[in-house]
Amino acid sequence: MSFCNWTEATPSDKALFVIISRLLNKHPKLLPFIFHPKEPILGQSPEILIQQARAFSSGELLLVRLAIDIWSQDSSVGFMEVVWNLDPENFENTLAVLRMLRPEQKCRALSS
Numbered sequence: 001m002s003f004c005n006w007t008e009a010t011p012s013d014k015a016l017f018v019i020i021s022r023l024l025n026k027h028p029k030l031l032p033f034i035f036h037p038k039e040p041i042l043g044q045s046p047e048i049l050i051q052q053a054r055a056f057s058s059g060e061l062l063l064v065r066l067a068i069d070i071w072s073q074d075s076s077v078g079f080m081e082v083v084w085n086l087d088p089e090n091f092e093n094t095l096a097v098l099r100m101l102r103p104e105q106k107c108r109a110l111s112s
Contacts, residue, residue: 006040013040020067023097026089027060034067042071059086066094070101 006013017040024030033053036043043049046068053064062085065077082094 005038007038009040016071019097019100020070022100023067023070023093024063025093027063030060030064030067034064034071042068046072046074059090062086063090066097070097 006017009017017035020034021031032043034043034049035041044052049068050061050065053061056064062077062081066082069075069077082091086094
């Protein structure tokens with residue numbers, strides 16, 4: 001789990017963390033920004049994280065929003081935002097993550 005020392009993480013928490021790590025693999029500084037280091041929770045409320053992420057690039061802000069959506073199983077990011085605003089590498093990472101989120105693939109994230 002790279003930087004996290006989560007002793008209370010469920011298998012689902014671990015799978016989602018692996019998936020989000022894949023999404024953010026080009027931006028490793030975003031993982032400790034988003035997550036609490038000792039508990040499988042966000043470091044702050046989604047609203048505060050998004051507000052603070054406005055200091056990042058527009059692509060990094062979008063990745064933070066995507067990571068929060070994945071973790072909370074929400075859907076505030078629009079599909080066209082991803083299409084129009086991510087660079088090619090982050091777009092491809094996002095497509096890979098969407099595949100990993102499929103129910104039949106999510107369990108495999110734990111064994112990766």
